[in-house]
Structures are given as structure tokens and as C-alpha cells.
Amino acid sequence: MDKTYNHKDVEQKIYKNWEEKGYFRPENRFGNKENYSIILPPPNANAPLHFGHAMYVIEDILARYHRMKGDKTLWLPGADHAGFETQFVFEKKLQDEGKSRFDFSREELYRMILDFVGQNRPVMEGQLKRLGFSLDWSRKKFTLDSDIVKIVHKTFKKLYDEGFAYRAQRLVNYCTFDGTSFSDLEVVWQEKKDPLYYIKYGPLVLATTRPETKFGDTAVAVHAGDKRYQKYIGKELEIETVLGKTKIKVIADKMVDPEFGTGVVKITPAHDFDDFETAQRHNLPMKQVIGFDGKMNENAGKFAGMYVKQARKAIIEEMQQKGLIEKVDENYTHRIGLCYKCKNVLEPLPLEQWFIKMEPLAKPAIEAVRKGNIKIFPKNFEKLYFQFLEGIRDWNISRQVVWGIRIPAWRCMKCNEIKNPKSKIKNPNKNSKINNNLAMEQFSNEGWVVTEGEKPEKCPSCGSGELEQDPDTFDTWFSSAQWPFATLLSQSSISNFSSKGGSASGGQFPISNENARMFKDYAEFYPTTVMETGYDILRWWVARMVMIGLYATGKVPFKNVVLHGLVNDPLGKKMSKSKGNVVNPLELVDKYGADAVRFTLVYGTALGNDQTLSFEKLEAMRNFSNKLWNIARFIDLKRTQNSNLKTKNLTIEQLSNNAIHKNDKEWIEKINLLVSEISGNLDKYQFNYAAEKLYEFIWHQFADIYIEDVKNRIDENSYLILTTLYLILLKLLHPFMPFITEEIYQRLGAQAGGEESLTIEKWPSFA
């Protein structure tokens, strides 16, 4: 054996062997006790891993621990299509090539992104392997796999049929130049100085930066406690405007800050996010004055046809002439949203989209945690969970991107014409004249046909064949929310469970009990045992999985939630691509070895806390690997010096019966205690304790004291005890440092008579 351990020589070779032998497949285990399952949070298929993904080592520790304990263990990998993010990255690439998404048809664009992702996905998977993750690759899934898509469609259909999915008009950030809406993520916020106009509304004066939207005002709001305006609350005022006299209602709402401006706010539901919400609270009508083409519409009277900026100027001039402007604050700064692409000001505009009613779904999700059907570790995150669910709003699941699962909903053009004769519904990107005067109430789903993916032949209510599919795709999180049951269900032949024959009403989708046997993985591993992920996606992902999982299957999707913290750069700053401080975990694996990287991540940081990446710590853990190596080297050397010295794979009890020397007996007892401590720590997700104890014990107890002691009195019996105890320590350490422990085990284990790999060895039990 070499003097130092060289991880590069062994890691990849070892992983390849593990995989070929099928150790990570649950069906290959002997003596299965309980079913144990973890679904890997699917990394973005498009991007290489970042450091956060290395934290999934926690899942590997759990998987390996339970596998060794004899549980039938499944750790299932997958990849997420990450709809908007991936399309965003791809469009950047197009941009670099001097192209844009508008140069391609929907189908072309989708195909191109699919190819792009296809090239990147193996990179990500290879990285997970380099980290030693004991994932069952035979079961890997992608969120756009056809069988997953089928399940997602089915869930949506169920939500629709049971009245949880509805169509409604909500505001979106719309770029009138690019003709598309953007999600909140892609809005670029910028500080800008704009005039703040103080304009007269009858007896009131209010401040606004957007006087041109005044034609869309459907109320004026003040704070309920504002003494100045008490007498107006609930009254209807007659006011003078540039388009003549009109009437407007005064409401009281908490959204108004009496300190700002005059303490009076105009409410323009169609063109301001806050106003929109206020209008919902007060059941105010919505009046659109700006079209999807960026021009004022007919509600703006003589200003119709003007672009927003022109109109603002023209209106201000006229108001000034009429004496309707009290003053102008020229130095007002505020933040406005810009299009990331063309840097134009985004226009909040009302667009019809699909929503999910969340409150009834959130209730059982809250209950599940309250009752302890789901446990969250560390416990303090429960608070965040409840906070989110108790204040939940309906979920907009429509996304105007191509890269994703297309919503299986068709609009009957004929029914819509009957319902809304004047404004023929067309793609709003082309036609601005829709829904100008719609009330705020939820839309009915009339005129829509929702299926499980297949195109309907005709409209069930009018029989028309003129059906147009919703161009939108689902929010990525809508599919990820179904990940635990979707991945497990889709392991079986999915044709068993498709659409038409399926239980239409009543029972929980997707399957009736008698069919359950067809879905073996689902039956065995759902609900999964642990969902382990970063706390930053507790609400985005974990909470939604609970809600949708409970809804779709009638069961919690997992029994335990384990949340890890973030890994920051060596200066303690969050790693981000834009800051350019991202550390590739693979670089560190190359330099220090996967085991050292893994151990570094769990050593010394309590679960759920952030940590700062430390090269010193990595070095220390690499040294620890070397220590392990040299203990093995000592054992190996003695053996070559005296062929009577033997190692045997014995249990602690058997060892006890064999020990002769008093000191050896003591050390057996010490390790016996250690086994129980480490097992206890792992059962309680106290990975840092376990790692610290193993490090301290192996190095400063076992090597520094015990080996030094045995060295001077070595004989066949003491050698047997010493080396067998070392095997036990390797087993305890294996979930944390799988490569080096396996390599040493292979070198020592040949004589020991154990399993062919540590991966499938039995976890030491304490006497």
C-alpha cells in the first residue's frame, strides 16, 4: 500500500462496480426489513450541479445507512425541466448567436431546447455519480417523460373536474414590445426618477405617477383611520376629468399609507398589482385602458390609439389647462419593472390564466404536520411552513413559455363567441381588444374542454370542432409538486393506468386499491420515508408536494422532511452565477476526494444551518482520509510480517467472547457504545454529531491510543480484536465516506469473510 491515499485511483472504478453489481437497486437486497425511500430533488436537467446539490450527501448517508440496516432501500434520481429557467438560459444562448425565440415556431423552439437539455443532462448525472451517490439509476425520471406528463395531465383534469382549477383574469407583467408576459423572476427592477403628479379628484387630491391610467380607475381609496377623509368613505364623488364629469366611489383600505402623498390613492385594478388586489377585496370592477399593443384603448376616449408615454404627456397638458393638477413632485424615485430582454417598461395587464384554489388544499397539508403525519427537521421550519399555508393565495399555474408541459385545455371558439359576442377571443398577443370591461369575479370554466392530454374531437356542449389549445404550459412547480407519486407510479407500465377507463369520480387518483399491485414501486415506497432538500424551497416545493400529494393520492407524499442549509462561498457570500463566485463541487472532488468533500459538508454544521465553504476544513478531512488509509496500512503491514495474524468479520458480541486482554475488552465496549450513539444520531438526523464523533474517535481514540497500545503487545488475539474493530468502524463511516471505506474494506475484507462490498454489509448492531 502506498504511503498516502490517492482517491483518484479508486473512486470512479469503485462507483462503476457498485452500479454494475446493482447494489443500489432495492430488489437486490437480502433480508429486507422495512421499506425505505427517498426521492432525489430533481436537479435542473440543463445546468451542471452547483454546491447546494452536494448537500444531497445527507440523502446518501441515509440511504446507505438504511441499506446496511437491511431495509429495502430506494433512492430515486431524476431531472427537472425547469421550464422558465431553462428557456431563459437557452434564449441567452440564442441571443449570443444573434437570434431570438421569435425566429422559431413553437415546435422548433421546443425541439431545440430538448436537444440542448439532452446534451447537458448526462453531465449533471455524471456529477452525482462522482459524489458517490447510491442512486438507483435504473429508475431515473425526467419531468417531461411522457408517462410523467400523463400523470400531470391527469392531476390537472381531476382538479378541473372537481372544481379546483379555474380560469381567471389576473395581472401579468407584460412586455408590449416583445408581445409576451413574464414571470416575476424575470422582471428586472430598476430605480427611476419620475414626476409624481398631485391631481384633483373632486374635493380630493391624490398623487400618482401614472395619470394616463385614470380612465381605468374604479375607486379612490383612503385609510380607514384617516380623520381627514372620514366623511367621504363609502360616498360616491362626482369629479371633473379631461373626459368630462364622472362618478367615483371612495373606499377605505389598509393598503393606503396615510403618510404617503395625500393619503389618497386611485384604484386602477387593470393596471396595478396592488390595486388589483384591493379591488378584489372590495369587489370592484376592472376597467382596462391599455391594450396588449401598448396603446390606449377606447376607454381612453380621445386619447385612444396613443402609446402610453404619448398619452401621459397629452393628458397632463390638458389637465394642467383645466386646472386639475395641484402640483408636481419632479424628484420622486421609485422602482419599476423592466423587460429583461428589451429593457422596456413592463405593463401590468390583465390576462386570463389557470388558477388552483389553494385554501381547501392547504388545510389538510397543515393538518398533516400538526398531527405529526409529517415531521419537519429541524422543527423550527414548521413555523415557516404554517405561515405560508395559512396565508396561501390561489396558485397561478399558467406560464407563457414553450418549454414545459402544455396545459391540456382547449377553448371552444364557438361557445366563447356566444358568451362574449363582441370580443372574439384570440391570442392576446395579437389582439388587444379583449375583455375590456370584465367584472372581477372568477371566470367560469364555460367554453373550455379539459382532457388528459388528447385533443378533443368536438366541444361537448355545442358540438363545434373549432377548438384551440391553450398556448400556455404549466408552472414547473406544478409538475414538481407531483414528483414523489409521479416518479413511483411511472415505474410500472403506465398504459395500465391511462385515461378512459380510469376512475373518473370519487376515489383518489390515480388508482383504485385493486389496481395497486400493478404499481409495485408506488405500493411499496409511497409515501416515501424522507424528503430531504434545502430550506429555501420549503414553500415553493415541499409545501406544494404535500398539498398536491394529499389531494391526488389521499396520502402524505413523505413522512419526514429534512432540511439542510445553504453552502456559501469561502467569504460567506451566497454563491450565484451573476456574482461569479460559484464553486464547482467537482473541482473539489478532484482535489480532495469525494469522501473529504462529503465529510466536510456534514461535519461541524448543524442541520438546517448555512455554512461557509472552507478549504482548511476540506484539507483536514482529506487528512482524515489519509489517517484511515494509514491505519489500514498498519494492519496490512503486520499481516505481511506474520501470516498467523487474521481479521474476521465478527459481530461485537462474538468479539466480546473472543477477547482476552483487559484493554481489548474495554475497547470493544467503547466501540459498542459508539455504534449505539452513531445509530441514534442518524435516526435523529444529527449528521454533524455523528461525523464529529467518528472523526474524534477514530483518530484520537482508536489510532492515537488504542493502536499505540496494541502495537507493543501484538499477538494473534489482540490483532484479531483490533482489526475487527476497525472493520466495524469502517462500516459506521461508510455512509459518510463510501469510497475510501470500500477501498480499505476490499483490501482487508478478503480475509474477513464478509460481504463482497461494504455497500451491502450489515450495519453493526450493539450488544
Add this chain to the structure above:
RNA sequence: GGACUCGUAGCUCAGCGGUAGAGCGCUGCAUUCACAUUGCAGAUGUCAGAGGUUCAAAUCCUCUCGAGUCCACCA
């Protein structure tokens, strides 16, 4: 603006009611011995600050200051 997390040895962090802990670093010594990616010995802290609860507080409560994250995006 709202919420959450964190401020403990030079650095990175455990501890979270009972007279302060680890790793790294530092100081001194040792070393043909499995390992210098080593061993032995040692120094180092009014546990951010101020109040309060308690027989007892780094640990519980309140406030202040500082660092960070998430959410919202005030006319």
C-alpha cells in the same frame, strides 16, 4: 415594508437552563516506529450590547446594534 436565521477562541462552527467545546491556525517539543496529509504538550473567550425571568442564562423573554436569506414591490 413583512418574515426568518445568525452574531460563542485569530478563522469556520457545535453547544441552547447547571461553573465554556471541536476543527483549522498559533506556541513548544518529538520523530529512521502505519501516517509530517504525523505524534505529544500548551495558550487562547465579560458566549454582540442593555434590561428582565430564575437558586442558576451563551442557553428563556424584551429591546438595541450588526450580518445574511426569503417574500412583497407603496400610489
